Amino acid sequence: MMTEMRKIVVPGEVLGDVKEKNSGYGTFSEDGKIISKFLGIPKDSSGYLSVVPLSGVYTPRRQDKVIGFVISVEKVGWVVDINSPWTSFLSLSEAVDEFVDLKRTDLRRFYDVGDVIYAQVSDVRGSDVQLSMKTPITRKLRGGVTVKITPSKVPRLIGKEGSMINTIKEKTKTIIRVGQNGVVWISGEKINKAIKAVKLIEEKSHIVGLTDEITKLLSD
Amino acid sequence: MRSEYILKLLESGERVDGRKLDAFRDINIEAGVVKRAEGSARVKIGKTDVIVGIKTEIGEPFSDMPNMGILKTGAEFTPIASPDFESGPPREDAIELARVVDRGIRESECIDLEKLCIKEGEKAWEIFVDVHIINHDGNLIDASALAAVAALRNTKMPKLEKDKIIRDKLEKKLPLSHTPITITVGKVFDKFIIDPLKEEEEMLDSKLTVAVMEDGKICAMQKSGENSLSLEDANTMMDLAVKKSKEIRKLL
Amino acid sequence: MGMKTDEKLIVKGKRVDGRKPDEIREIEMEVGVIPNANGSAKVRFGNTIAIAGVYGPRELFPKHRQEADRAIVQCRYNMAPFSVDERKRPGPSRRSMEISKVTRLALEPVLFLEDYPEMVVDVYIEILQADGSTRVTGINAASLALADAGVPMKDLVVALSGGKVDDTLVIDLSGKEDNYGEADIPIVFLPRKKEITLLQMDGQLTPEEIKNILKNVLKAGETVYKKQKEALEKKYSK
Numbered sequence: 175m176m177t178e179m180r181k182i183v184v185p186g187e188v189l190g191d192v193k194e195k196n197s198g199y200g201t202f203s204e205d206g207k208i209i210s211k212f213l214g215i216p217k218d219s220s221g222y223l224s225v226v227p228l229s230g231v232y233t234p235r236r237q238d239k240v241i242g243f244v245i246s247v248e249k250v251g252w253v254v255d256i257n258s259p260w261t262s263f264l265s266l267s268e269a270v271d272e273f274v275d276l277k278r279t280d281l282r283r284f285y286d287v288g289d290v291i292y293a294q295v296s297d298v299r300g301s302d303v304q305l306s307m308k309t310p311i312t313r314k315l316r317g318g319v320t321v322k323i324t325p326s327k328v329p330r331l332i333g334k335e336g337s338m339i340n341t342i343k344e345k346t347k348t349i350i351r352v353g354q355n356g357v358v359w360i361s362g363e364k365i366n367k368a369i370k371a372v373k374l375i376e377e378k379s380h381i382v383g384l385t386d387e388i389t390k391l392l393s394d
Numbered sequence: 395m396r397s398e399y400i401l402k403l404l405e406s407g408e409r410v411d412g413r414k415l416d417a418f419r420d421i422n423i424e425a426g427v428v429k430r431a432e433g434s435a436r437v438k439i440g441k442t443d444v445i446v447g448i449k450t451e452i453g454e455p456f457s458d459m460p461n462m463g464i465l466k467t468g469a470e471f472t473p474i475a476s477p478d479f480e481s482g483p484p485r486e487d488a489i490e491l492a493r494v495v496d497r498g499i500r501e502s503e504c505i506d507l508e509k510l511c512i513k514e515g516e517k518a519w520e521i522f523v524d525v526h527i528i529n530h531d532g533n534l535i536d537a538s539a540l541a542a543v544a545a546l547r548n549t550k551m552p553k554l555e556k557d558k559i560i561r562d563k564l565e566k567k568l569p570l571s572h573t574p575i576t577i578t579v580g581k582v583f584d585k586f587i588i589d590p591l592k593e594e595e596e597m598l599d600s601k602l603t604v605a606v607m608e609d610g611k612i613c614a615m616q617k618s619g620e621n622s623l624s625l626e627d628a629n630t631m632m633d634l635a636v637k638k639s640k641e642i643r644k645l646l
Numbered sequence: 647m648g649m650k651t652d653e654k655l656i657v658k659g660k661r662v663d664g665r666k667p668d669e670i671r672e673i674e675m676e677v678g679v680i681p682n683a684n685g686s687a688k689v690r691f692g693n694t695i696a697i698a699g700v701y702g703p704r705e706l707f708p709k710h711r712q713e714a715d716r717a718i719v720q721c722r723y724n725m726a727p728f729s730v731d732e733r734k735r736p737g738p739s740r741r742s743m744e745i746s747k748v749t750r751l752a753l754e755p756v757l758f759l760e761d762y763p764e765m766v767v768d769v770y771i772e773i774l775q776a777d778g779s780t781r782v783t784g785i786n787a788a789s790l791a792l793a794d795a796g797v798p799m800k801d802l803v804v805a806l807s808g809g810k811v812d813d814t815l816v817i818d819l820s821g822k823e824d825n826y827g828e829a830d831i832p833i834v835f836l837p838r839k840k841e842i843t844l845l846q847m848d849g850q851l852t853p854e855e856i857k858n859i860l861k862n863v864l865k866a867g868e869t870v871y872k873k874q875k876e877a878l879e880k881k882y883s884k
Contacts, residue, residue, distance in 0.1 A: 230796020
């Protein structure tokens, strides 16, 4: 049965029964039923019913990889904007391995206002997030441009085992880093084309046949 | 923890002051407590203490009701009445209380506003009902509404001599037709309670305030509180309010 | 309520605008009308038009207003000066402050505020054109705007008014009916569990009449729910 569009559910819509399935992300259970919390796309995977929201702010989770913008330099670290109502902080101890004499060192030596970083979320407490730059994959991102998409659409941008993002990178000869917080960093040759592709995914993430549209866009 | 204790009691149908769930505290109504006002009353329900003063002015009728007097109701939650009240302009709770009290008076047609018209479209009597909380120990709305009605019944109109209001000689009583009685019913767990103490109020899931007329008709309702009500709850609370209003009406 | 007229509001079973007593006005709903907001919607019931915009969850200042374990909701209901016959002076009025409060209480129970500690969800409702039942029109818009913003919700929120006009129980009061009728009851409820989160009334009705109106409105609200669902799905079906 061919459908033009993936089914959409609204908050409060009943998805299934607790006797048959489990409540996954984006759902809650009440009176024996599993119910959607969001306006989004329902999924059924290994007996877990979940809903991928079509919109919403980024909710940080430990070990998420995010792209952030340094917005201020403090005494013992940096405040970083991670495109979320959660305030995030990168402490000196999570950023630098060497010993730093605070009396003599200007922290701007390491990161300054305006720097773009690819970081990892190390802790979430209340409305505060702690970032770390100590895992191998984290780094300062130099040059390039950033684009924001709805955080829940990041998996679609990446694609199955990276298929979608790799296609875009190949065809536009760019390096692309995707933060789980919806910030995308692009550097390389056909940046504008890559941005177009990213924006198309943001717009049509819920439409079946998107992959074909992207392929078409990238071949032009 | 006291609040846990109160909740525990309520859950088993008991109250911290030993009252039944649907019982009022002792009520005391005193009319004419502010001699300089055209009308006034003080109502104490337990430790809750409220004074309502009635003042009259001459004003312009509303353009869509040119032959009717004007009713204006205000409420002040002054800091002396509770550590929770702050100085400054009325905040949403005070505004809500004033409007709910107003609705009971207005919708019941308590005051014969037509008789307060002086010159159609130009001049009419303005009745100011001002609620002043003296001590807050819960159930402010019921106390204020009761004091308002008692104050209105106590009100005498000043004389009007050539556009000047002479307040020394108050003669005719304010023309009144109906007497609304306002009862707030609270819900917590599966229990419905009447006249909550301040510390009980904080535990309630939701409240329904109902203004009832002499013939049992309802003229105003306001749901408040953070939780929802089922249709059955709303119906039960309405019925309980109507029942209790009969008791309170006898006190006036 | 309270204004008097000689005009009959119900003639031969039809209301001033030709509706049957249990008929809702023409409904139009559109989601995503304010690009800057996290979520937004425009709702029209006959000649009453409301827009709602949701910003959040977002950081809350001043800090002392933050709640450690949940987000708070701030709500502002406002009528545009040109929304009514006689120009309304801009700025909050006591009426709009009361409506802001009951609107907030109508929406809060349905939101998963615990997911956003120390933050705020700001809901703004603007009435662009007023022809009765403005607060419920605004709340329908707010329900859509919250869902559009991706704020997790237990259910959508359905708002509808009921009342009595010329001795007849009616649904969805227009301006004239609100002004000259016998009673007006705005109701907001959660469609799945049929739980009421806003209930107000002015006028004069017997308890039985009120119970009937409540029952009828809860039933008629199913149409409003369907429209909300359609509007949300429509935004994403282009």
